[in-house]
Amino acid sequence: MNAHANSEAASFRRAYYDRIKPMHLTPLWEELHNLVPREPASPCVPALWRYADIKPVLLESATLITAEEAVRRVLVLENPGIPGRSSITQSLYAGLQLIMPGEVAPSHRHVQSALRFIVDGKGAYTTVGGERTTMYPGDFIITPSWDWHDHGNQGLQGASEPVVWLDGLDIPLVRFFDAGFAENDEAQSQVVNRPEGHSFARFGHNMVPVRHRHASATSPIFSYPYARSREALAALQVAEAPDPWQGWKLRYVNPLTGGAPMPTMQTYLQLLPQGFRGQGHRGTDGTVYSVVEGTGTAVVSGERFAFAPQDTFVVPSWATLRLEASDEAVLFSFSDRPVHEAIGIHREQFLDN
Numbered sequence: 001m002n003a004h005a006n007s008e009a010a011s012f013r014r015a016y017y018d019r020i021k022p023m024h025l026t027p028l029w030e031e032l033h034n035l036v037p038r039e040p041a042s043p044c045v046p047a048l049w050r051y052a053d054i055k056p057v058l059l060e061s062a063t064l065i066t067a068e069e070a071v072r073r074v075l076v077l078e079n080p081g082i083p084g085r086s087s088i089t090q091s092l093y094a095g096l097q098l099i100m101p102g103e104v105a106p107s108h109r110h111v112q113s114a115l116r117f118i119v120d121g122k123g124a125y126t127t128v129g130g131e132r133t134t135m136y137p138g139d140f141i142i143t144p145s146w147d148w149h150d151h152g153n154q155g156l157q158g159a160s161e162p163v164v165w166l167d168g169l170d171i172p173l174v175r176f177f178d179a180g181f182a183e184n185d186e187a188q189s190q191v192v193n194r195p196e197g198h199s200f201a202r203f204g205h206n207m208v209p210v211r212h213r214h215a216s217a218t219s220p221i222f223s224y225p226y227a228r229s230r231e232a233l234a235a236l237q238v239a240e241a242p243d244p245w246q247g248w249k250l251r252y253v254n255p256l257t258g259g260a261p262m263p264t265m266q267t268y269l270q271l272l273p274q275g276f277r278g279q280g281h282r283g284t285d286g287t288v289y290s291v292v293e294g295t296g297t298a299v300v301s302g303e304r305f306a307f308a309p310q311d312t313f314v315v316p317s318w319a320t321l322r323l324e325a326s327d328e329a330v331l332f333s334f335s336d337r338p339v340h341e342a343i344g345i346h347r348e349q350f351l352d353n
């Protein structure tokens with residue numbers, strides 16, 4: 001009797017849902033638990049891309065298309081949990097960009113903010129705001145929203161090699177807001193009118209030009225060289241004990257604000273001592289890691305991902321990460337944490353084991 005009444009109620013409801021559907025109405029009560037979950041339940045999954053596997057196919061792409069024709073010759077790192085969306089997390093995009101000796105990736109600009117983390121090779125350059133910066137492995141380079149940028153690879157003193165970097169952009173976030181604009185430059189390469197190192201001289205030494213007033217949303221430093229960041233971690237290593245969760249971990253800053261280098265992305269560099277077995281932590285900001293030095297294991301929600309230099313891995317929102325290092329390891333990472341903080345929704349937990 002009761003079961004009969006229930007199935008009758010269910011069929012009345014279904015008929016009602018069918019009737020209101022053409023009116024573009026849906027019943028909240030069928031979806032409430034999904035729309036307002038008790039805790040984040042990301043459709044993204046943890047994943048690792050081994051550079052040893054990717055490098056051959058990435059180099060092969062250069063036989064199929066030039067950087068100029070492609071505009072940006074990139075293999076997108078797509079989260080297996082959300083295929084077809086060119087996203088590594090719900091809000092972030094990541095890809096590996098290849099530029100061969102002598103190639104140019106033409107000048108354009110877009111509202112999406114971009115970061116480059118140099119993974120392989122040296123001697124390529126990117127130009128932003130009339131200043132070129134030469135790329136070396138481990139450098140973290142920024143392309144601010146709506147700034148013209150072009151990339152090239154002229155090599156270093158006669159030596160030239162393919163250069164690969166990890167692109168991190170807020171493409172899915174901007175798409176979410178339907179706020180994307182972009183344009184191509186008339187010139188293939190923008191005019192270089194400032195010497196290399198200019199922005200770093202002005203802002204990269206814990207000093208700022210005395211009459212500089214304007215604090216924009218993006219850091220005025222557009223290249224944070226690895227040599228300097230690595231040196232800071234090496235000094236910390238002898239000065240203090242590692243954090244039980246994250247080793248020695250520093251965040252990159254916009255020197256004018258002390259905040260994140262870009263409005264939508266925070267970046268980090270961390271050192272794990274040899275034999276490190278970190279405690280678990282999780283945050284609402286899904287995070288992308290690029291391995292610079294050393295080998296180890298990222299244990300994400302209990303699943304083990306062995307990592308080696310130049311690998312990329314992703315930790316989804318609210319997934320617990322435990323880091324283990326076999327050798328001394330250095331990891332670069334980025335997330336959308338500044339957005340979570342701006343709207344007051346960031347949460348993180350440091351677990352006891």
Ligand code: GTQ
Nearest residue numbers: 072074095097114167169
């Ligand atoms: O270098 O401007 O990976 O516009 C994706 C979109 C790189 C870039 C990407 C882009 C770029």
